Amino acid sequence: MSTDWHEEALCRQVDPELFMPEVGGSAKDAKATCMSCEVRPQCLNYAVDAGERWGVWGGLGQKDLRRLIRARRAEQEAA
Template sequence: MTGESWREDALCRQTDPALYFPEAGGSPRDAKEVCEACDVRRECLAYALDTGQQHGVWGGVDQRELRRLQRARRHAQAA
């Protein structure tokens, strides 16, 4: 898939966007379950990492996991 065309096939388009941005203390579990079944999960995660997303569930990872991946990516690029 090129550009952001992957978004057209994303399962999250069929659910409430609020699911992917839980309130403080809320669980990202339901969003992650949708992501697990999504065919474009890898593209979504790559987009989040490439664009520096800080909040929400992207590609099946929550914002804490996303930040950890971003730090690891920066560290690997600096090495």
């Protein structure tokens, strides 16, 4: 699984703590950063493929990311 896209990651230019908000904390600034990131699709695909369940990836917070991971796994099991 390639991570070359990370070289272009916009989150490398901001506080990494934004992408790991504490429970109940806001992920708003991290998600806004993601929306301007050129490698958002690659990041999201990586996170889903890798089963990343913590933090903000590809503009999604934990809850949405976990939902997408479950949906992707259900699709794979049905195929």
